[in-house]
Amino acid sequence: MEQHARTDAYTDRYAARAAGMVPSEIRALFAVVSRPEIVSLAGGAPYVSALPLDIVGDMIGDLVAGRGAEVLQYGSAQGDAELRERICEVMALEGIRASAEDVVVTVGAQQALDLITKIFIDPGDVILAEAPSYVGALGTFASYQADVVHVPLDEGGLIPAALRETLDRLAREGRRVKFLYTVPTFQNPAGVTLTAARRSQILEICAEHDVLIIEDNPYGLLDGDPMRAMRADDPERVIYLGSFSKTIASGLRVGWVLAPHAVRAKLVLAAESATLCPSNFSQLAVREYLNTQPWREQIKNFRELYRERRDAMLDALETQMPGGCTWTRPAGGFFVWLTLPEGLDSKAMAPRAIAERVAYVPGTGFYADGSGRRQMRLSYCFPEPHRIREGVRRLAGVVEQEIRLRDTFGGAGSSIPNGVEAPGPHVV
Template sequence: MKWQPLFAERTTQMRRSTVRELLKVTAQPGMISFAGGIPAPELFPVPEVAQAAANVLQRRGEQALQYGETEGVAELRDWIAARFSRAHFQVRPENVMIVTGSQQALDLIGKVFLNAGDRVLVENPTYLAMLSAWRPMMPAFVPLPSDTDGLCVDALSPLLRAGAKLIYLVPNFQNPQGITLSLPRRRQLLECINGRRLVPSDVAQTFLSAGSGDIPVPCSKLLATGKRATTSHKPQTIIIEDNPYGELRYSGDPLPHLLELDAANGAGGELETCVIHLGTFSKVLIPGLRVGWVIAPAEVIDKLVQAKQAADLHTSTLCQHVILELIRNGVLERQIPRLREAYGLRRDTMLSALAAHFPDGTTWTRPDGGMFLLVTLPPHIEIGFLLKRALARNVAFVPGDDFHLDGQGRNTLRLNFSNATPERIEEGVKRLGGVLVEMLRTG
């Protein structure tokens, strides 16, 4: 049978992940990999997970092995709701849905909100797997510039006036750059989205006509119904705040989530916000259990639940109960500072090694947390040839061009510092720097 003509049109937008394919190569013995966004396996709390699983099966095995609610285990949703509530607003359990890793949340959001041609504003460069999740919906991605303070909010105003359904951000230690959206820009972004104040003052009057009296359109009005919301007010753009690395800060002061800065409780205590917040246990506990969450207004959660019911019914009940047991036993709160210390040392080691071994003319970001940094090479360096030469010396990285939407980044590479030990980081950067020096010397 000839299968190719039978595939749906949307599959033309699908492609294998560059990172996932590269990981097949990096699994070879002796390879020092800076490629995947992989936690350090030697730091997994394996004995604690084994004990938690045993406790769950012994005490509530029948419940943990049964089908569960699509929204997720109630006690876990209660814990997430309490953790994200603040004095000025409350997150209720009905504002929380458990997902099979936050990657599933991206898939569900794309199905629920995106129609073909919808404009999606993204940082440039941006998270590669988000592009993979949403490309089949055939939106129009619009790349936005960023600098050391994160997204350049000044570029938003004319784009919002033209209409945008979503803006996708990783505000803390962004993948692939490792940069963080500064507090002034977080406030500026929300003011711009909500139309409360134009930004910046010297250019705002050109772009936005909405004033402080505008009433935001509820997120439910922007569901993928095939129609745009009809309102005399400025259309609301939804912010997708993807926060997998937020707990992994090694320097600088913690910053409030966009959800925290924007959310309030309206009539009846309903959560009101333009932010859909995504989180995961993969980076701070273990990725293999595949448990994450979404926080959003209840009407958005309801629609996401409908989409999830068609996808996988529910996230593994057993995995949710194991996560809950780890939380109750204090493992999560012990694990986070442990990871901060270990990954902070690895970040520092990589930054020092880059300074020692990379040639003049190369620059790199200096993340305050997370798992990645982005290196920019002299423009004439051919990144594919560099990768081939590096792999021959048993060092792997991810070329940066796939993270860019505008054809840029062909002289950039993403380095992960969480997976390798400090000793292997030093050796791997030394090897990679040696390859670069040779390429520059030979032209």
């Protein structure tokens, strides 16, 4: 009876695509990391408390009181026209010249990913993605039954030579690549940034192979002078995704797609069938914020806050992590990508870390093929600096214990079955 209760009685009714819908490594941790005794270096939640919440609250109250009949009504599937104009001003900071007519407002950049995959991907189509890659994108690609092929990155971002080699190999195999998915600036999860020289090379390689590029850029404004977007140099090949989740507030769920005109038309139809229209309330709240608040100054405040937390994490890793561990040194964004010594397995180690009251995301969640056993993503965006240092101290203790177990039992502590290490990314 108990076994029957655990069985999904609807299994034979689901579509084939539902088989790829599984919880992400991050979502599986949520119930645990919310406990106050756990130092969570896992989730990528922005620190929204840094906003002037009283001022924002008054602004939203006045907006509803004065224009509630508009704010609380349906809107268009493409999104509010004035907000789309403001979005073009934001993108101009990264060198993009765009028309509001080619912008589609979405429910966060995550919906933008879903819509793009829906209109371009048939089951079995090939998508190229960085190794490692954003877990939310991999989940979307799996739900549409895409075949994800990874391309390695290093401290300079996606490796052009590896991209060319992969595209050449797939062409020889007669397999067409629908698009390359990349997070070029402060990449999630690796934290690295694609250099300007490599951006040009990747545009050239994709043009040679007639491959679209999906440029996902939620972190681009979060440190220093913004990098020039790839979209700025190839408007017809690059579909650009943006979001206000990191620069204003994630709970508003307002993102966007900038696409070539013909693609934009398809995206509007897909968006209409998915949600009818994005939240008018959220859109007009963002529009009012951009029109009335010093949003550029607020982004500078976020930059300083995240820079302080990043430095706390990098300093703690340098002083506390045992030998054999390596990690990326991001110039901005939210994440550090850490590689464990040979013979250790971040996924097997995770429950032991939770027992020591620290959480991270195992690297396997950021690969479509099960790689990343020696890697983990550490997030510094949300905890206070002193909590970050304490979390790293606890994590270092767990790693030291795992190393002792490996040395004593020949890898029994958290080794991969049969002693075979899964390949990790080309990241130091």
